Amino acid sequence: MTSLSILDLVRVTEATDARGALNNARDLAAHAETWGYRRFWVAEHHNMPGIASAATAVVIGHILEGTRKIRVGAGGVMLPNHAPLIIAEQFGTLARLFPDRVDLGLGRAPGTDPTTVRALRRPFSAVDSFPSDILELQGYFAPAAANALQAVPAAGTNVPLWILGSSTYGARLAADYGLPYAFASHFAPAELGLALDLYRRGFKPSAQLARPHVAVGVNIIAADSEAEARRLATTTQMAFTNLLRGTRQLGQPPIDDIDQYWSPAEKAQVGLMLACSIIGAPATLREGIKALIAETAADELIIVSDIYDHEARLRSFELIAEVAGPSAHGAGG
Template identity: 75%
Template sequence: MTALSILDFVRVTEDTDARGALDNARDLAAHAEKWGYRRIWVAEHHNMPGVASAATSIVIAHIAAGTKTIRVGAGGIMLPNHAPYVIAEQFGTLARLFPGRIDLGLGRAPGTDQITLRALRRSPEAADHFPQDVLELQAFFAPASPNQRIVAVPAAGTEVPLWILGSSHFGAMLAAELGLPYAFASHFAPELLISALEIYRSCFKPSEQLARPYVMVGVNIIAAESDTAARRLATTQQMSFTNIFRGARGLSQPPIDDIETYWSPLEKAQAMKMLARSIIGSPDTVRSGIAALVAETGADELMIVSDVYDHATRLRSFELIADAGRLAAEQPAFSSETI
């Protein structure tokens, strides 16, 4: 059975504040654990009023403390924003607090705008060092050698599993070269999904962490009792994408009856290109959509975004998705490997 996991943007809405968003993320994780989701990740984004996960490692601790078995991690940490040594300390601490439950997904994008990059003290060429930074971070998680002068305490020996995140061929090639699991961000950049997965699988080199290629596919899924109801819920995410093009990143907005009144034809085309892989509809629609996506991609795991405005309604969406995933698993082309 292809595993189902969750990417939570920790959305601040027009009806919640940042604390409410953080507590909602923790509550979602507790429910997801009962529904059989394998992991829940949060992402590093900066200077975005509608996203409360900028201090990603702290948010992970908050979520992990409210759960017992579900894996919790970063999807991802934008490594060029940080010294690998500091990230090792943070995630090594998490691994000591929540052993066997912490994941570390790594991306090379900034996760913000150019002005905020300067506030982060991020150098323009930082992304060029991403492969070396990944190797450095991996070394800090390994057991310390007797004469090692710089040790990431308490990270040494935790061997926190690393993932490479990407939306292009670069990430696919790097993940294959390092023998790491690969997560493709088709929930917002679906265009290169199939070709990137082909590159990753064909070039994969086994490593101590991973013997065979392991693919996670990001996908937007919104489930409701009917296709019509789900399409209305989806307008929240569609408005968020439209606002990005307008340079007006604000709080998450409640759904509306007619999205055509909100966006222009150009904005619609831009948003729908990014959301092209979305699965929106009733349980039957979601079930068939999941089965088709897995059959096409051979994904070992789906990382699901269900960007629904109201918390209780979002919980229901994830519950329906979990049920649909179990039903879809009865169809062929599902994998059983676990990492």
């Protein structure tokens, strides 16, 4: 059965400051584990006032502290921004504090703009060492070897690694390293089918994973009525429009007529970026989720439900679980 997981943006809105966003993320995770979601991820973004998860490991610790059993992790850490030793120390510490609950998804993109990359003190060429950095990171999580350098207290924690991607590059690398693969089709779905095919055909079993494991990112906005779901979805549509415009804003409340906000060209471009979206009431969700799983054979759906109001967002994830979660299938995820 395809399991359900969450990627939360830790969205700072016009009504909620960063502290509120962090507490809302923790509250959502606490609800999510009661609804049967498998894991809860947050992602590294820098210089974005509307997203409060830049210090990703710290945010993960905050969420772990407020939950009991759901897996919590990075979806992901942008490894070129960091020395692998530092990431191993951070996530090894989390794994010691919360055993067998921590995931570490790794991305190759910097996740920010060139000015911020320079401020992070990492060269642009760091992306070229992504494959070797992953191997270095794996080494730090393995049992301690007789050498001078250890990532304390990471040695022996074997924190599971994931490769994240929106192109065939990450698919090939995940296959070659025998790691689980999460495709970011919630914002870049164009190469979804090709990437999954390359990953599955090229997969080499590893100590971490015996067979391919695919997670597919998908935007799902759920509400009790079709009209309300479409209205709630305008928050996401405005956020993507703002990205195209090069503006970085706080999350905006939904509006009644999105066509008054974007131009025809912006509508077309955002439509391509959000093509992997399911918006509607339970009957629409059921058909949309069924079709996506049939198309991708995903082992897991990583769901983004970027809704302005926290209570409406909780309701969205509750409806999704009712339609497609473990209780809907009569078994655990």
